[in-house]
Amino acid sequence: MNDAIVDTAINTHRITILQAINAALADALADDERVFVLGEDVGDAEGGGIVGVTAGLSKRFGDDRVRSTPISEQAIIGASIGAAIAGWKPVAEIMLMNFVTVAMDMIVNHAAKLRYMSGGKTSVPMVIRTMTGAGASTGGQHADYLEGWFAHTAGLKVVAPSTPEDAYGLLRSAIDDPDPVIFIENLISYGNKGPAPVSGHRVPLGKARVAVEGKDITIIAYSAMADRALQAAKILSQAGISAEIIDLRTISPWDQETVFASVAKTGRALVVHEAVKPFGPGAEVAATLSSEFFGRLKAPVERIGAPFTPVPFAKSLEDAFIPSPARIANAAQKLVEQGKL
């Protein structure tokens, strides 16, 4: 694993999402003694994480503050909760999002609720980083997007960046935040490059980003689907359709102000995520927009998500599972055409 990631991180060049996350962790560790990192294999003796996201950190900050754990997700989250209550700022890694299933009690019954149940006497300022996403042939138990569960849980915030700058800035804000934040990374796009963030940069939680301005339709997405929406926008522009792309960045609480402003302008909306469509996060956005803009929309609000199946292994099926730019563009085009009737 590359020990040098930390050093190369903050500069004016383009860096990858992986480097941005590594840099955000390094800077948070450097800026605040109360920050520490824990998770399976995160230490440099263990290679600095299975894909190297935490590479170099334990060498620089010590094994106490960057600590590899046993394979015990309940204990990882429990240790984070307890330390957070006692004034520390843990950043826990749950290697893949499907593994949160063994720690849901800790996250939902405890991290999310302790502030409320204690009447504000305790708080749980912690971050849970986790990665997911189909496309790496990992099959049914390693690629689920489960953000909908957490967005449906009071007390949690849910964040999912799609660029290096946002990854850095959102992670810094998540670590600053006084409440527990679920921070979702996409496995497939770790290598995506973008402008390097300025050291110390913050992206506020709860604020979406208008990635591309447009006037015919608003496409709302996040995580890897924000990229695919951008690709769809290119396809659409060739068809003469101007799509506004909103990268939600924070899924809960989501930025109604920005989204509303956009839909007020375009009159059409399409929500896209990789999570399966039924009862998915897109439903909240679609239901809210349909109500808010009742009578003012040019077309129904539509949603695109993965089909209602586990993630398949075979490449032919996995490719069909993930919403594609073409599928997004197609759906958008239909809405625009429908709205023109």
Added chain:
Amino acid sequence: MNDAIVDTAINTHRITILQAINAALADALADDERVFVLGEDVGDAEGGGIVGVTAGLSKRFGDDRVRSTPISEQAIIGASIGAAIAGWKPVAEIMLMNFVTVAMDMIVNHAAKLRYMSGGKTSVPMVIRTMTGAGASTGGQHADYLEGWFAHTAGLKVVAPSTPEDAYGLLRSAIDDPDPVIFIENLISYGNKGPAPVSGHRVPLGKARVAVEGKDITIIAYSAMADRALQAAKILSQAGISAEIIDLRTISPWDQETVFASVAKTGRALVVHEAVKPFGPGAEVAATLSSEFFGRLKAPVERIGAPFTPVPFAKSLEDAFIPSPARIANAAQKLVEQGKL
């Protein structure tokens, strides 16, 4: 605990929901040797369940087929999955819905996915019964409605009855079903009475029930909220509003046919659940209706759910947390009035 529940169950009188569930279990155990029941304290030596739902069953069917377990929810669900794959039909009890959080891996990564991941070579015909609901002063960790998580999981079905007849008939169908079913019972309404089901009665999964016919607005609810919707309908009828109440009964897959037919008639819809509103199951129904009936609705589709908070302990707050008939009626009235403008 009352050993006699089983005997009194199936007759022409009115029985409680608790008795109906007890009877469904007894009849399923009697009809099919492959059915067995497991969970904490479910045996008669342990009182037949903490509120007596399984009372009398182990005496009648033996401790092998009605077995009390250690406090080990992962092991309970794991044992059910394994037995189901091997041809048995386990009915597992997870005492309260919040405790599914310690068994989410077993439910979501395994029970839900094994059919798919094995390409159909194995199947998991099991039922997970669980109870929940605010109103008993149990506080933040004992009353959450988490059906949205399961409805968002491919491979699972989710059921929540509100009458004794449906409780019996749905549980029998759930046990018959070749796939895993989450069966949600409401703690507060176990004592609610209704007509006793005929022995052997089945309510098909995926079929809603029109509880009251009406023409001005469709109110869609399930579990304890179906009762509250009925109470709201009475309030509304005093205001001259005729509400059609649909008890969804099965949350996933939900009965679009019945709901669509109703909304086609009324032109207005309100979705009600006790789960917190944001990213809740109501969003799926509302988003789907808003799209399906685009341009044909008299008012926006609205949703009522619990506020975005953990369940509070204090009675004053707990009362305010649970959607009340008055709140439902109010919201419905507003929609009807809005649609009349």
Added chain:
Amino acid sequence: MNDNYAVDGETRVEIYRRMALLKANDERSRKVIKTGRLMMPYYSYRGQECIPAALAVNLTDRDYLCTIYRGIHDMLAKGLPLKELWAEIAGRIDGSCKGKGGPMHLTSPDKGIMVTTGIVGSSMPIANGLALAAQLSGDGRVAVATFGDGASNIGAFHEALNMASVWKLPAIFLCQNNQYGEHTTYEKATSALRIADRAIAYNMPGVRVDGNDPLAVHAVTLEAIERARNGGGPTLIEAMTFRFHGHIYGDDDAYMDPARKKAAMEADPVPIYRASLIAGGFATEESLSRIETEIEAALDEAVEYALASPMPGEEELTTDVYAEGAAA
């Protein structure tokens, strides 16, 4: 008292004071519920008083406690103010958690009472985090997790004890083995001959102690606490005890072996310890009665205070979900 424990008289009496407080508080709780002045799920700890009383005199307010739904004894022993307690279990705004937590979620950080959980087993992983905070700070605190015998069969127990051991955390895992988990007996649910044996699985000291013997509990917990403070890592303690009033207030005892229950109640640790203090010359009937009278008076005051406190207003429903002013 004929024993070999080097415990001074003052401490012996202080342990009794706490036991008497716990006993009286339980009796008062059941009475207040019975007379309908209060409605709540109540998990009586009557019979288990000795354990937290003897533990708590070895702790300071700065030491951490994670306890469970059946944990009011643990908290009172550690110093939870009676008024805070009673207002909370009454669901009033003056409660420790503004009435929002209730009896299963009492929290009082000033006294080191950091978490009360209603989920079986979940006190342990979180106690690890408190212990980790102490270890990282080097502030010498320890974290105690209490839990029941039934909880020793759940995954969180296992993960927590393993992690505590490999990280040598200053944690004490205190199992109050009352021989039942809800309505299920120890024997039916728990494979280990003794829960203390499970310490071997974590290469951790494990000890079973008579939970009716305050001085034995005092000695065992003191040793564990000192080991933890000195960097020696965690300890698993199994204190044998019994709950006299079933799992939850109102459950009938049909599932319990009457002989087992009768024997346990006859071994009620509170009067036995009381008598031993007097017999050993550490206290007099009068001095102990005075303590008991003071406790009753404090309870009178706390109950009235609680019932006079207002219910939380509706604005409380949506506060404390997130930090005030934070994006939400």
Added chain:
Amino acid sequence: MNDNYAVDGETRVEIYRRMALLKANDERSRKVIKTGRLMMPYYSYRGQECIPAALAVNLTDRDYLCTIYRGIHDMLAKGLPLKELWAEIAGRIDGSCKGKGGPMHLTSPDKGIMVTTGIVGSSMPIANGLALAAQLSGDGRVAVATFGDGASNIGAFHEALNMASVWKLPAIFLCQNNQYGEHTTYEKATSALRIADRAIAYNMPGVRVDGNDPLAVHAVTLEAIERARNGGGPTLIEAMTFRFHGHIYGDDDAYMDPARKKAAMEADPVPIYRASLIAGGFATEESLSRIETEIEAALDEAVEYALASPMPGEEELTTDVYAEGAAA
């Protein structure tokens, strides 16, 4: 061979046949991936062949197996047809799971291969269910759960072993202790001196065995299987072994102690056992070579079969989510 094991020559050779099959299959897998003919996450089991080979000769097709992502050796030893395997890991319609499961979810109920999980620890609670089915049916089957050393630190392990013990389930918990969990060493993650010691926590027989010694593994697993079949309940077995090629295909070995790895590879059980069979007069160079040649031929055939098999069509994407014809 100078040993005291009462294992007949045929069985000895059969164990070797399976070991050789596993070794060759692993080598072929890595080669096919390296040459780019196949893309998949591959968890090499090379070095661990002896354990499932010696176990499987004691099982029938009717006995159940729950295994893990690093479990292709377990399945091949238990009889998974090579063509089914290769078509599945190639993501083709003729695979054991129509290509939908992939290498981490191979399933072949005809051979008792019921579940392969990618979640650490989850093989054990499900194996209990299979064992429970056998117990309820009285059909004499046993269920074997395989798992790694790292998995012994997760909650599911604990819950499963406790339940199996109190219910006396016919289950065998077979830990393949290869001394690493992903990149983390046994010592850093696991508090128990030996995983076998953890059996004490469940009042269950626990035994550590040299996983490089086929006859020792044969004896230990046979005893456990017989105990399970005869109603004597579960056993925890810890077989000491090593994975030669890291956690996943492509990981560099920087996190591994080179000396530890070198020593392990020098103790490669396959050639050592092969030599011992010849030395002991149980086989000849020729007879073993013939076996190996047959295996290579079968592998050639399986690989070509797999790569010629079609990918699943899009209609497969949404089938097998629910039973056909059921409400969905």
